Amino acid sequence: MESYTKLKPFVGISFGMVELNILKSIWSHGIKFVNLKKKGGLGIKDDIIWNKVAVGKLAWWITSKADHLWVKWVNHTYIKNKEWHTYSLPAFSSWYWRKICQVKDTFNEAYQQNLWSETIGNEYSIAKGYEFLRDKGETMNWHNMVWNTWSLPKHGFMAWIYQHKNMNTKDKLYKLGICSDDTCCICGHQTETMDHIFFACDYNKAVIKIVGHGIGVLLPTQNLREWSLRRGGSKIRFELLNAVLNACIYHVWRQRNLSRYELTIDCPRKVASTIVDEMKIRIKGCLMTASPTDKIWL
Structure with a gap:
């Protein structure tokens, strides 16, 4: 329970019973959030191990x-x-x-x-x-995408769940008998899977296209995992583009939840505008650490 409480300031939300059940579900799928970030965790100390080493x-x-x-x-x-x-x-x-x-x-x-x-x-x-x-574990090749100075904590947390493929999409819920159908909450045409929402859904493609146009970079509309691992240009450019993708994952998933639970959804241009505005704020905050070349690029 103490480990769950530590997540409250980390992701900026309060944890009630529903959120605790979500974290317990993540743990039951073999995702150990009490591990180093580069090992696929959230960088939280394991209380049980800590007590042992104290003794x-x-x-x-x-x-x-x-x-x-x-x-x-x-x-x-x-x-x-x-x-x-x-x-x-x-x-x-x-x-x-x-x-x-x-x-x-x-x-x-x-x-x-x-x-x-x-x-x-x-x-x-x-x-x-x-x-x-501590569990040494395997180093995840995507940890630099999820955890970088440009990403907002809530964006990084959602991207972390995405990389672990642990989002409760309707194809999973339908098999468990929790929902009556498995069609996408956004487009309503195809089966709602993670690959569909973030790769194939026209809504996500429109959001990413508008965001890419807003920041002057051609962003991918499919296979985000492989694209995020490509290291081109400076470290700041790499981290910024991954931060943009993390923001897209967060906001598209948020619109999916709004569509399912509140029967409402914002247009892609409004969502993209929110993402671009958030990135501009992050750029202003991190601009002091950029090189002269990166400052011109930014």
């Missing part, structure tokens, strides 16, 4: 025979001159001592590999312990 500090004090009164008391009461790494937990031990011993067993591999020692600068720390336990 690991106590286990490290015992290992390194730190000069603490508590360590001396533990050695006198529990360990009694036994080897700490091979220490066996007594049958009737207190709750907190069982937890410390469990964490000690978790870190035994690191102790044996001598990842930490008593030498200065190589001692155990919570940061090092977290790095040892």
Whole structure:
């Protein structure tokens, strides 16, 4: 629950039961948002692992025979001159001592590999312990598209869900019996899938075309994932164009929800105008970091 609460300032929305159920659904599909952004997560610390590595500090004090009164008391009461790494937990031990011993067993591999020692600068720390336990995972080649300084947080969050292919389109809801049909909420002609909404739907194509004309760049109307990975020009140009695509994903999905739940939808020109205005504000805010060549381009 604490991890869900941390998302509130991140995406700029308050989380009620509906939103928490959405995040739980994302987690159930194998998407771990408590992971590094480049690993496909949201850059949020895993509370369970963090608690373990915090307790690991106590286990490290015992290992390194730190000069603490508590360590001396533990050695006198529990360990009694036994080897700490091979220490066996007594049958009737207190709750907190069982937890410390469990964490000690978790870190035994690191102790044996001598990842930490008593030498200065190589001692155990919570940061090092977290790095040892966290899920290393695979680096996602799209993380630079989703998370960059030009994208608004709400745009990046929606693009993150898009890259994980976890949007609740009507083709999925229809199979679950949640809706009566699977036709697109916007055009009403074809089956509503992610590929249709963002690649094939005439509404999305019109929005992207108008936005591209507004910023003077030819944007793709299909295969956004492959296009976003192409690195052409400077870093700022790459990030700005990806930020524009993130904004298109966010606003097209928002119009889809308006069409479904409120039976209303804005014209493509109005949506495109909103996207261009948002990008102009972001450009003004980030212009100081641009090179002279990029400033002319911008």
